[in-house]
Amino acid sequence: MAEFSAPFDGSPIATQSQWSRMARRWGLDGVHADDPGATALKVTGNGTGNVSLAIGEAFVNGFYYKNDATKSIPITANTGSATRIDTVVLRASMSTKTVRAYYRTGGTSAPTLAADENGDYEMPLAQCTVAAGSSVVTATNVADRRWFTDRGAVPSVPGGRRPSLKGQLLVEGTNLYVGDGAGWQWLASQGVADGTYIPQWSAGTTNFHWGTLATNIGRYQVHGRRVDLTIHVVPTANPPAYTDPIQVALPPGFPADPSLRGLFKWSYTSTGSQGSGLGIGMIQPDVSATKIASLRYAIPTGSSASTTHSLTTNTPWDIQTGSILTIDGTYWTA
Template sequence: MAFTSYPFSSSPLATEAQYALTASRWGNDGVHTDDLSSTALKVTANGTANVSIAAGSAFVNGATTENDGPYSLPVISNSGGPSARRDLVVLRYDASADSITPVYKTGGTSAPGLTSSPETGVVEIPLAECTVAAGASVVASGAVVDRRWGVGRPVAYGTPGARRPSRKGQLLVEGNDIYLGDGVGWNFLATAGDTSWTAYTPVWSAGASTINFGSGASKGRYKIVGKTCFLEIQVIPTTNPAATTDPLSVSLPAVAKGVIRDLFTVHLESSNGEGIWNGIAMIFPTVSLTKISRIRVNRSDGQVDNMYTNEPINFRNDDILTISGFYEMA
């Protein structure tokens, strides 16, 4: 046994099998279209003994076929069948016949399988599934289900300042950002790379006043996955802040999209004998997209209070406030 390499000057491509083995990796098998709502190679029926294949082209096992259509393909009768039969219209690559041709392939109560044997030179891809009623020799207009595959396009790379026109179904990579084209614009999908936590220092305020809980008292961390920001904030005061007349709020590490009021869980624990409290924190889009605008905790009587520096407990040295959750970024 030995390795064979091609194409080189001393060993060019010599056979169809060598070409197919090479070219079949250049692209996916399927119909040449960016959008399967198109009519490229689409199969239709009108209640006659033939189905029609629209104009179009396709790539199968490294080779291309074109149909200047419409092309009429005979239906195989189910005149002796006791029940409806599910068939396939396929494109068949056949190396021995030097062709890619449409084939009407009969099944049974389920559609037939596809042949995919590049080694023997026969590869099929589906165009449509057709149902032939028991005793019938025709396919009704509503008895065709589209089964086409789209070839698609290789992943494109670019930069935001020189972005190419959008193609439907095209993936675009810019740095670590991944986008999907819809034919009009580019829709953000995700950011690849490190999703570890990043530290930040939350800024606390009450109305127009900045609140100081002491050096190193307020800590935060976040991680971004796609357009979702996961967030944790903890405050353990090292000094007693002044009483406030406005509810407490705290800055976010990234601007919120603000479609709805994003919610976070809150746990408040006094180290000064005032108990344990649980509640929620909220981003109010109408107030600010850069901070959590309200922290609300549940009282023992079932009521809910906004949190101030001195309500519902006198939040002071060694007390612990924890906020955690996630929100959608702009």
């Protein structure tokens, strides 16, 4: 197979096929419009024997098309006994060397679009429903089927944003914004779609584990500086009876913001007759920014008061094989 590259002096783009192949790499086929609500190349019906094509511009199979005045396109009469579904298309034709709008008749379903990149290639603009024995299309019988081409995301620096364009994406640092025509609205920030790790457990300065074959998994997602975290444990061994509070490490590389105290909910279910419980987990920055420092639960002390205590490996439950401990919540990173 011969190699080809262009355009260079002495190696130009010499054929329309070469141009089409090159131009298709620049962007997607579609109508140029700020948003789908724009009227660019929109097809409308008014109950006559024609549909109207609005002014606008498009790319079709790598070729440029412009309609600079409202164009009437004749409807093919439906002489059959069933409702017919037709399509208005833009057709790029290698043989006629043009891009033009055409009305294509279908049947009980819309016609199949031509998709020969080296022959005829069609892009839909509208779908028209024509009643049996009719040759007219009303406004309600036209469904918009335009493809739109994108402008891509544009980079920006803080304080130097361009005016907002509706539907335009803008990247500033690790943040993504979308324009609404009046301003730039935050859309997303760099993060981690889905991550897992093996949590490290401790009691005071002593690390411990829940058994060699225990289920011990942490799953997290990062959205900008916010981390969603779930930790799930099913022990296969009874750890020693430590008196210090149970602590568990946060995902590596995502320490907590030391100016905030993150809170989690936790639940415990015993396999024995010890029952179950609920409580709150806390990230205490003065203790550690890389751990949930304690899992707290409340014990009533009277008719309207209670005291809170830290969960340990043996209080108020003797955590053992088959029990389930789940921690779930959100915190902010530094």
